[in-house]
Amino acid sequence: MNATPLKTLFLAWQDYQSRLWFPVGRLTFDGEVYTFVYIKGAKQAEQECGFEPLMSFPEWSRVYRSTELFAFFTNRVMPRSRPDYQSYLSRFNLSTQNLDLMEFLGRTEGERQTDNFKVFPYPQPDNGQYHLSFVAHGLRYLPECSVRRMEQLEVGEPLWLAHEFHNRHDPKALTLNTEDHHILGYCPRYLVANVFDILMRDPNLVEVKVAKVNLPSSPLKSRLLCEMTYSGFEGYVPFDQEQYQPLTEEDEVIGFATSVDRSYGR
Numbered sequence: 001m002n003a004t005p006l007k008t009l010f011l012a013w014q015d016y017q018s019r020l021w022f023p024v025g026r027l028t029f030d031g032e033v034y035t036f037v038y039i040k041g042a043k044q045a046e047q048e049c050g051f052e053p054l055m056s057f058p059e060w061s062r063v064y065r066s067t068e069l070f071a072f073f074t075n076r077v078m079p080r081s082r083p084d085y086q087s088y089l090s091r092f093n094l095s096t097q098n099l100d101l102m103e104f105l106g107r108t109e110g111e112r113q114t115d116n117f118k119v120f121p122y123p124q125p126d127n128g129q130y131h132l133s134f135v136a137h138g139l140r141y142l143p144e145c146s147v148r149r150m151e152q153l154e155v156g157e158p159l160w161l162a163h164e165f166h167n168r169h170d171p172k173a174l175t176l177n178t179e180d181h182h183i184l185g186y187c188p189r190y191l192v193a194n195v196f197d198i199l200m201r202d203p204n205l206v207e208v209k210v211a212k213v214n215l216p217s218s219p220l221k222s223r224l225l226c227e228m229t230y231s232g233f234e235g236y237v238p239f240d241q242e243q244y245q246p247l248t249e250e251d252e253v254i255g256f257a258t259s260v261d262r263s264y265g266r
Contacts, residue, residue, distance in 0.1 A: 006029070007102040007103075007121075008027070008028045008122035009026070009028075009106055009119050009121055010023050010027075010039070010120050010190070011023070011117060012117065013051055014116040014118075015048075018049060019169065022041045022042070022044055022051065022243070023039060023190065024042035024045055024051065026244070034065065034069055034070060035063060035064065036057055037062075038246070039244055039245060041243035057072070060247055061247055061248040062248075073119070088108075091222050092133075093133070106119060106121030106133075107133055120134075122239060128231060129231050130230055130231075130232070130238060133227050134187070135221065135222050135223075136184060136226060137189070138185045139221060139224070146182050146183055147223075149182040150213060150223060153213045155210055155211065155213075157209065158179065158210075159177060159184065159208040159209065160179070161175070161199060172196050175187075184224060185224060187208075193239070194238055194239055198232065198233065201233060206229075206230040207230065209227050211227040213225075
């Protein structure tokens with residue numbers, strides 16, 4: 001029996017025109033086999049914005065399995081040969097020792113300059129609590145005073161989430177704030193669906209702290225790494241909304257591959 005805990009990542013896609021984000025796929029790893037399925041958010045993205053299946057995963061209802069990480073995701077992991085590899089890992093508090101590909105993708109969002117996808121992790125429970133690391137979003141919209149305040153942050157310093165309910169682009173937007181009322185960006189939209197209801201029930205159940213501040217000349221988009229810890233409520237299941245449910249049950253479709261499909265993109 002494989003005792004390795006199941007690790008789960010979600011794949012999100014952004015429509016360039018509307019700027020809307022949709023969760024479209026789920027990647028899991030049980031220690032031996034990687035499994036990818038489309039989730040119901042992909043069909044919502046298709047209906048609203050014309051999203052199409054990826055070339056690497058061309059069938060909506062198939063369960064894709066491989067003993068190696070699929071090329072679509074491998075191409076989102078920085079090669080060790082890059083001269084900035086060590087500094088890149090450091091920005092996200094990752095170590096070269098026993099580097100976990102699923103953790104790498106979840107922490108760095110698997111972002112590529114050439115497309116509009118992001119990867120984010122499913123939180124693992126730990127004694128009734130959940131933990132997630134994420135980079136603050138929307139930093140390019142900050143005034144210079146907020147950027148300067150960010151450079152003064154210390155590891156472990158608390159950040160407060162505030163509901164920006166007048167935000168016309170996202171009515172559930174959550175800003176990240178210091179105790180002295182500087183806005184330091186936004187909680188990623190992919191996390192908002194997971195914690196918004198918890199915040200509305202009891203704000204004290206969610207805690208955000210500074211995990212790392214990357215000073216210039218690191219890219220602005222990776223300047224602030226945060227650590228979120230939160231507790232659920234009775235019956236709470238992370239990402240239990242309809243859009244995160246698979247389009248097909250895994251035991252209904254056989255799609256195992258012992259080698260990786262090397263195609264990439266659409």
